[in-house]
Amino acid sequence: MTDRHFRVWRGDESGGEIRDYDVEVNDGEVVLDIIHRLQATQAPDLACRWNCKAGKCGSCSMEINGKPRLGCMTRMSTFGDDETVTITPLRTFPVIRDLVTDVSFNYVKARETPAFAPPSLAPGDYRMQQVDVERSQEFRKCIECFLCQNTCHVVRDHEENKAAFSGPRYFIRAAELDMHPLDARSDRKEYAQASQGLGYCNITKCCTEVCPEHIKITDNAIIPLKERVVDKRYDPLVWLGRKILRRDQVPGAAPAPVGEGGIPSRGVDGKPLGTPAPAGSSMAPSSTAGVTDVASGLGDGHVRLPEAPPVGADGRMDVAELLATNAGGPSPFGDDQQFPLAQVTYRPPEPDKD
Amino acid sequence: MTERIERHLYDVVVIGAGGAGLRAAIEARLAGKRTAIISKSLFGKAHTVMAEGGAAAAMGNANSRDNWMVHFRDTMRGGKFLNNYRMAELHAKEAPERIWELETYGALFDRTKDGKISQRNFGGHEYPRLAHVGDRTGLEMIRTLQQKIVSLQQEDHAETGDYESRIRVFAETTITELVLSGDRIAGAFGYYRESGQFLLLEAPAVVLATGGVGRSYKVTSNSWEYTGDGHALALRAGATLINMEFLQFHPTGMVWPPSVKGILVTESVRGDGGVLRNSDGKRFMFEYVPDVFRKQYADTEEEADRWYSDPDNNRRPPELLPRDEVARAINSEVKAGRGTKSGGVFLDVSTRMPAEQIVRRLPSMHHQFKELADVDITKEPMEVGPTCHYVMGGVEVDPDTTAALGTVRGLFAAGEVSGGMHGSNRLGGNSLSDLLVFGKRAGEHAAAYVSALDHRPKLRPADVEAATDTALAPLSREGGENPYTLQQDLQAVMGDLVGIIRREGELTDALKRLQELKQRVAKVGAPGGRRYNPAWHLALDLRNMMIVSECTARAALEREESRGGHTREDFPAMSAEWRQVNLVCSLDEAGDVRLDRKALPTMPPELLELFDRGELSKYMTDEELA
Numbered sequence: 001m002t003d004r005h006f007r008v009w010r011g012d013e014s015g016g017e018i019r020d021y022d023v024e025v026n027d028g029e030v031v032l033d034i035i036h037r038l039q040a041t042q043a044p045d046l047a048c049r050w051n052c053k054a055g056k057c058g059s060c061s062m063e064i065n066g067k068p069r070l071g072c073m074t075r076m077s078t079f080g081d082d083e084t085v086t087i088t089p090l091r092t093f094p095v096i097r098d099l100v101t102d103v104s105f106n107y108v109k110a111r112e113t114p115a116f117a118p119p120s121l122a123p124g125d126y127r128m129q130q131v132d133v134e135r136s137q138e139f140r141k142c143i144e145c146f147l148c149q150n151t152c153h154v155v156r157d158h159e160e161n162k163a164a165f166s167g168p169r170y171f172i173r174a175a176e177l178d179m180h181p182l183d184a185r186s187d188r189k190e191y192a193q194a195s196q197g198l199g200y201c202n203i204t205k206c207c208t209e210v211c212p213e214h215i216k217i218t219d220n221a222i223i224p225l226k227e228r229v230v231d232k233r234y235d236p237l238v239w240l241g242r243k244i245l246r247r248d249q250v251p252g253a254a255p256a257p258v259g260e261g262g263i264p265s266r267g268v269d270g271k272p273l274g275t276p277a278p279a280g281s282s283m284a285p286s287s288t289a290g291v292t293d294v295a296s297g298l299g300d301g302h303v304r305l306p307e308a309p310p311v312g313a314d315g316r317m318d319v320a321e322l323l324a325t326n327a328g329g330p331s332p333f334g335d336d337q338q339f340p341l342a343q344v345t346y347r348p349p350e351p352d353k354d
Numbered sequence: 355m356t357e358r359i360e361r362h363l364y365d366v367v368v369i370g371a372g373g374a375g376l377r378a379a380i381e382a383r384l385a386g387k388r389t390a391i392i393s394k395s396l397f398g399k400a401h402t403v404m405a406e407g408g409a410a411a412a413m414g415n416a417n418s419r420d421n422w423m424v425h426f427r428d429t430m431r432g433g434k435f436l437n438n439y440r441m442a443e444l445h446a447k448e449a450p451e452r453i454w455e456l457e458t459y460g461a462l463f464d465r466t467k468d469g470k471i472s473q474r475n476f477g478g479h480e481y482p483r484l485a486h487v488g489d490r491t492g493l494e495m496i497r498t499l500q501q502k503i504v505s506l507q508q509e510d511h512a513e514t515g516d517y518e519s520r521i522r523v524f525a526e527t528t529i530t531e532l533v534l535s536g537d538r539i540a541g542a543f544g545y546y547r548e549s550g551q552f553l554l555l556e557a558p559a560v561v562l563a564t565g566g567v568g569r570s571y572k573v574t575s576n577s578w579e580y581t582g583d584g585h586a587l588a589l590r591a592g593a594t595l596i597n598m599e600f601l602q603f604h605p606t607g608m609v610w611p612p613s614v615k616g617i618l619v620t621e622s623v624r625g626d627g628g629v630l631r632n633s634d635g636k637r638f639m640f641e642y643v644p645d646v647f648r649k650q651y652a653d654t655e656e657e658a659d660r661w662y663s664d665p666d667n668n669r670r671p672p673e674l675l676p677r678d679e680v681a682r683a684i685n686s687e688v689k690a691g692r693g694t695k696s697g698g699v700f701l702d703v704s705t706r707m708p709a710e711q712i713v714r715r716l717p718s719m720h721h722q723f724k725e726l727a728d729v730d731i732t733k734e735p736m737e738v739g740p741t742c743h744y745v746m747g748g749v750e751v752d753p754d755t756t757a758a759l760g761t762v763r764g765l766f767a768a769g770e771v772s773g774g775m776h777g778s779n780r781l782g783g784n785s786l787s788d789l790l791v792f793g794k795r796a797g798e799h800a801a802a803y804v805s806a807l808d809h810r811p812k813l814r815p816a817d818v819e820a821a822t823d824t825a826l827a828p829l830s831r832e833g834g835e836n837p838y839t840l841q842q843d844l845q846a847v848m849g850d851l852v853g854i855i856r857r858e859g860e861l862t863d864a865l866k867r868l869q870e871l872k873q874r875v876a877k878v879g880a881p882g883g884r885r886y887n888p889a890w891h892l893a894l895d896l897r898n899m900m901i902v903s904e905c906t907a908r909a910a911l912e913r914e915e916s917r918g919g920h921t922r923e924d925f926p927a928m929s930a931e932w933r934q935v936n937l938v939c940s941l942d943e944a945g946d947v948r949l950d951r952k953a954l955p956t957m958p959p960e961l962l963e964l965f966d967r968g969e970l971s972k973y974m975t976d977e978e979l980a
Binding site for chain 2: 141
């Protein structure tokens with residue numbers, strides 16, 4: 001048992017300051033224990049969310065020495081013996097009081113993400129293979145601590161991006177439903193691109209790093225979502241197929257071959273074959289403007305948004321694209337570049353802007 | 355009175371946003387009622403996320419011999435025949451439908467080879483019966499129900515342009531009082547935790563789904579929300595509580611490190627092959643098989659080990675005895691000086707299966723121990739001991755409608771806050787299915803109750819003013835008692851004197867101390883303002899914790915036998931006479947706890963026939979059997 005030095009942010013939306021406390025620390029304790037001791041002994045009104053204290057509910061998200069972490073999962077033994085521990089609220093969300101922030105942004109985005117669309121099967125008749133459900137199960141491990149949302153540089157310090165950007169939590173939700181063996185919708189990835197702001201993400205993997213559940217957000221959800229969007233939109237073979245065949249003749253839309261145990265085998269795009277398409281192609285209601293609308297107003301110095309390949313008036317690429325060396329879309333730096341690049345126009349987001 | 359109170363009109367108000375509350379809300383909304391969900395935490399953080407093992411439902415996917423009758427039998431055995439038979443019957447019959455329904459909401463359970471929902475073994479269940487998702491079934495359930503509510507809101511948005519037109523979640527909101535009009539529910543009064551502002555929800559029907567009472571105990575697996583709010587609200591509204599003496603101490607909670615003392619190690623660790631050993635390295639459970647269970651449990655290590663691969667021809671390992679037996683066994687070992695340094699025993703999977711298999715079958719256990727205790731369960735044993743986990747007692751309800759008994763009308767209860775379903779002891783896995791079965795029934799019957807009313811009960815402004823004054827009192831009390839100290843003192847009384855093993859002298863002492871504490875709680879003070887002030891929140895919760903603790907202590911002193919979650923050292927045997935009695939708590943006019951005895955409902959012959967006479971004779975009196 002020793003006394004250790006802590007610095008904790010106290011205040012509300014009108015402002016605040018870091019205050020110093022000396023608190024007793026015992027063997028085997030975590031940061032949340034220290035907060036509880038602070039409440040019981042020195043600062044009874046210190047506001048902090050918590051619930052399970054076992055890393056399962058995702059309530060006690062905070063920034064410890066600047067790193068987004070769960071208070072209950074940060075052992076005091078991970079710090080040096082006389083290291084000062086500084087605890088601040090999540091930076092991306094507005095402060096309510098002390099360590100409690102207004103995370104309603106996430107619940108708004110959750111509502112805008114289209115829900116699971118059940119197939120036309122009676123309850124009890126769902127059949128899925130373990131290997132198929134496991135991919136979605138990884139994302140359903142999410143405890144909604146919102147550390148990924150907090151750390152994502154697209155919205156951290158960029159209030160203006162919040163309207164158009166759902167954040168990693170809802171990308172994995174989209175990926176989860178996209179990979180759900182029986183989800184009846186087939187436009188999850190297009191929706192992620194068009195209405196969730198997937199394009200803003202430039203795969204810096206910060207979200208994966210902070211995930212307390214070790215979900216491979218970038219590798220297993222975002223990149224596959226992006227790749228699949230690209231596949232479908234720009235894959236010249238798919239394009240050619242579309243050009244030649246009607247949609248219902250495209251391989252993958254054929255009648256469902258039935259696999260072992262009466263389980264439909266999966267189509268090329270990861271969907272069970274023969275699942276009825278939802279009525280109407282529109283996704284659930286969303287008031288969020290799509291990425292492209294927002295991006296159209298942005299000037300030069302902003303975060304560079306993904307560029308679409310040159311397409312004709314019919315929204316399709318020229319057939320000559322198929323024969324080009326860089327089929328699938330032009331380099332964002334121009335096609336006549338020599339590598340390494342001499343002059344890069346891409347600029348990372350500026351932390352102090354606005 | 356200058357206090358501005360936000361007012362809302364609803365048909366059904368569901369207090370509690372765990373599994374039972376969300377399921378009730380879904381049902382009420384599907385029945386066309388305007389529904390409010392009150393959540394003490396953020397939406398989706400409920401204590402249900404902590405449930406690891408699974409949800410018991412006799413779907414017969416893993417063993418086709420399983421059916422509702424076998425499940426019913428197991429539930430009654432687990433509860434030592436003190437269960438409300440009708441609740442156990444409904445639960446066993448309806449659980450499979452409720453689980454399948456979750457799949458239509460998007461749940462992804464683990465699968466069998468032929469693509470159905472996989473079912474695992476669990477203590478007290480004759481066949482593999484628990485639908486599960488690794489060891490995070492509770493999280494899957496809460497997320498599924500949460501997402502179903504979002505999808506209903508999306509439907510409402512498409513139709514009305516407003517997500518919250520028919521169902522709204524009031525996150526981080528606490529209800530402090532139910533407001534009545536005569537004997538009818540008229541509304542619920544509470545405050546937003548964030549702002550400290552008050553709100554009044556006027557509604558003719560309230561569903562209680564507030565969970566349990568574990569925060570009154572020193573070592574508990576429960577979160578801070580478990581302060582017995584629903585139990586206390588029901589009592590104050592004129593409802594009754596039953597079985598409050600029965601608390602389940604989960605046999606295997608973490609014992610080290612101290613900061614996570616109490617956190618649960620799922621029973622599936624034992625279901626999947628984990629064994630309990632004392633500090634001498636002895637697998638001690640074989641010595642603790644009670645006579646009533648001899649026939650079903652192995653008496654040699656060899657037979658027990660064969661059971662994992664060949665359950666049809668071998669008896670089960672004694673590690674899978676019902677929880678109270680395991681908890682008592684661990685307690686005895688530790689008391690006999692064969693425990694670990696931190697006062698637990700060893701639970702070992704590391705020597706029982708390959709590391710890769712452990713990580714796959716128990717991922718969040720592996721993760722939890724690695725992160726919290728720096729223990730690698732694939733390499734070394736865990737240190738475990740009993741922790742307060744679940745209260746079997748709760749609001750006395752009508753089994754079919756879940757309507758609270760007593761004098762109040764329009765009040766419904768589901769989940770842990772209700773009593774009767776689990777008798778004296780709950781089987782693992784029966785909680786998650788209980789939430790769904792009775793959550794649905796509560797929502798359905800609350801909606802039906804509202805439809806049948808010809809006018810909405812009107813509440814009196816004076817009642818709302820009184821509730822406001824009570825809620826504000828701790829803030830204005832200069833130099834009042836520290837709520838954190840009071841909570842610690844209460845936890846010490848309950849943990850030390852009304853814990854897992856009880857004695858008359860200690861219980862009498864506990865009641866005396868609770869009276870003293872009650873006086874101190876009346877003088878509790880909370881420094882600071884109304885915005886997100888945890889001291890104030892705790893000060894208000896303490897009132898509920900006190901009243902519920904008193905019920906538990908009073909009932910524990912009254913029941914002179916040992917059964918399930920109630921062990922009296924001075925009355926170690928189970929008594930057939932006591933089996934016929936429920937202890938019912940209510941509040942008298944002065945606000946003091948009143949305890950009455952009430953006869954248990956008699957099981958009809960067609961259900962009695964499911965058991966053989968020899969077994970019944972262990973529980974019932976000769977005249978009952980005649």
